[in-house]
Amino acid sequence: MALFSTRLSAQEKQVESTNDIWLFQLTRYSLNPKWMIGNELHLRRHNGFKDANQFLIRPFAEYTLSKEVQLASGFTYIGSESVAEIPSSKKTSEWNFWQQIQLQQALHKQITVLHRFRLEERWYSNFSQSNQEYDPFQFATRFRYRFSIIWKFNNPQYYVHAFDEVWLNLRPSGQINSLDRNWLNLNLGYNLNEHTRLELGYLDQWISHASSFDHIPTAMISCIVSLHSPKYNKNELK
Numbered sequence: 001m002a003l004f005s006t007r008l009s010a011q012e013k014q015v016e017s018t019n020d021i022w023l024f025q026l027t028r029y030s031l032n033p034k035w036m037i038g039n040e041l042h043l044r045r046h047n048g049f050k051d052a053n054q055f056l057i058r059p060f061a062e063y064t065l066s067k068e069v070q071l072a073s074g075f076t077y078i079g080s081e082s083v084a085e086i087p088s089s090k091k092t093s094e095w096n097f098w099q100q101i102q103l104q105q106a107l108h109k110q111i112t113v114l115h116r117f118r119l120e121e122r123w124y125s126n127f128s129q130s131n132q133e134y135d136p137f138q139f140a141t142r143f144r145y146r147f148s149i150i151w152k153f154n155n156p157q158y159y160v161h162a163f164d165e166v167w168l169n170l171r172p173s174g175q176i177n178s179l180d181r182n183w184l185n186l187n188l189g190y191n192l193n194e195h196t197r198l199e200l201g202y203l204d205q206w207i208s209h210a211s212s213f214d215h216i217p218t219a220m221i222s223c224i225v226s227l228h229s230p231k232y233n234k235n236e237l238k
Contacts, residue, residue, distance in 0.1 A: 019046070019047050019048055020044065020045065020046055020053060020216055020217070020218040020219070021044075021045045021048060021049060021218070021219045021220075021221070022042065022043070022044045022045070022203065022218055022219070022220045022221070023042070023043040023044075023045075023221050023222075024040070024041070024042055024043075024220060024221070024222040024223070025040070025041045025222070025223045025224075025225075026038065026039075026040050026041075026222070026223070026224045026225070027039050027225045027227070028224070028225070028226045028227070029227045029228065029229070030226070030227070030228035030229060031228075031229050032229065032231070033064065034063060034064050035061070035062070035063060035064075036061070036062045036063075036064070037059075037060070037061050037062075038059070038060055038061075038062065039057070039058065039059045039060070040056065040057070040058035040059075040060075041056070041057055041058075042054065042055065042056035042057075042058075043055060044056075046081075051081070052081045053080070053081055054078060054079065054080045054081070055078075055079045056076060056077065056078050056079075057076070057077050058074055058075070058076045058077075059074055059075055060072055060073065060074025060075070061073060061074065067104070068103060068104050068105065069101065069102070069103060069104070070101070070102045070104070071099075071100070071101055071102075072099070072100050072101075072102070073097070073098065073099045073100070074097075074098055075095070075096070075097055075098075076094070076095070076096045076097075076098065076120075077093075077094070077095055078093065078094040078095075078096075078124075079093050080092045080093070080094075092124060092125045092126070093124070093125055094122055094123065094124035094125070095122075095123045095124075096120045096121060096122040096123065096124075097120070097121045098118055098119060098120040098121070099118070099119050100116060100117060100118035100119070101116075101117050102114060102115065102116045102117075103115040103116075110151060110152040110153070110154075111149065111150070111151050111152075112149070112150045113147075113148070113149055114146070114147070114148040114149075114150070114163075115145075115146075115147060115148075116144075116145070116146040116148070116165075117143075117144075117145055118143070118144040118145075118146075119141065119142075119143055119144075120141065120142045120143075120144070121139070121141055122139065122140050122141065122142060123137045123138070123139055124137060124138060124140070125137055125138075126138050140169065140170075141169075141170040141172075141174075142167060142168065142169055142170060142180060143167075143168045143170055143176075144165060144166070144167050144168070145165065145166050145168075146163050146164070146165035147163060147164050147165075148161065148162065148163035149161075149162050149163070156191065157190060157191045158188070158189065158190055158191075159188075159189040159191075160186070160187070160188060160189065161185075161186075161187040161189050161199060161201070162185065162186045162187070163183070163184075163185050164182070164183070164184050164185075165182065165183040165185075166179070166182050167179070167180035167181045167182070167183075168180060178208065179208045180207075180208060181205065181206060181207045181208060182205075182206045183203055183204070183205055183206075184203070184204040185201060185202070185203045185204070185220070186201055186202055187199040187200065187201030187202075187220065187222065188200055188201065195225055195226055195227055196223065196224070196225050196226075197223075197224050198221075198222065198223055198224075199220070199221075199222040199223075199224070200220070200221055200222075201219075201220045201222070202217070202218070202219060202220065203217075203218040203219075203220050204217060204218075205217070205218055
């Protein structure tokens, strides 16, 4: 966070509000207490629901090492459209592979803290400002750290989910090259039934560039569906 604050204080803000709305759907299917497969779908709109912004699909597999440690790996496709109010945005596409470890800690029977560390290997198209055309696909790596808190209310149907996530671009040597962006998110969650929960929230985005950054307030609507194999028995997890 100190790195984030120092970097942004020396930059010029470009965008204050673009009325973005993101729809997020996560499906998780537990094969057994150790293995789970899933998929994310992201539909990101600009000017309310009027204009397309981004589409993401992210299939993955997760292995539960213990109640406190989960390992995961997956693939992501990202298709981005240009946004008139954001000069830095261009129509691009990206494919990446990622690996992550998540640490879970119960501070209280109603409060859970999560630390998520993710490494991404990215292949993406890049728009060249010098010749006004797209360069061939480039390769880069990026590190993401997310700190999350889940606070369950006395009413078991409701909870609060908040997180802060820092994205860092890496050099080929693995050293930090630059700050890519920061997300600060707050969601109110509702357990619809045993398998489905809904979240309505606000995401504060700060996207960094060479000498400026974009500030993009965003509304989020999320649906999380958790299913399991008929043979699944959660009591088998040690």
